[in-house]
Amino acid sequence: MAIDSSTLSEDQIKVLAQTATRITAPTFHASAINIMWAGNDGIIVFSRPQPATLPPLGEFAPFALNEITAVIHLSAATLKDLSILLSTNVAEYEKRTGVTIQTDYTRRLAAGA
Numbered sequence: 001m002a003i004d005s006s007t008l009s010e011d012q013i014k015v016l017a018q019t020a021t022r023i024t025a026p027t028f029h030a031s032a033i034n035i036m037w038a039g040n041d042g043i044i045v046f047s048r049p050q051p052a053t054l055p056p057l058g059e060f061a062p063f064a065l066n067e068i069t070a071v072i073h074l075s076a077a078t079l080k081d082l083s084i085l086l087s088t089n090v091a092e093y094e095k096r097t098g099v100t101i102q103t104d105y106t107r108r109l110a111a112g113a
Helices: 010-019 076-097 104-110
Strands: 032-038 041-054 059-075
Touching: 041 076, 059 076
Parallel strands: none
Antiparallel strands: 032 041, 041 059
């Protein structure tokens, strides 16, 4: 459960900050997402490009290899809840910042592709 910091004074926030502990969960960076289904499970695969080298001298390849950074298995119901939570949070972020996030994917969707 999150604390609504908008209702706290600066002094209350300072007191809370003294007792707060860091979350010790793995952190991953991904620039690509794929979703697949296996039975009733949705599988989200996060990945990012990594430079590659070629044998025998280890020269840089003229392409990048895709490195999988995380694989997450979710039930169909949890995947639907996640999609709603993500969509709602991104819409709130765009409203708060006044920035509409555009990606290659959103442009393709808008173009009907």
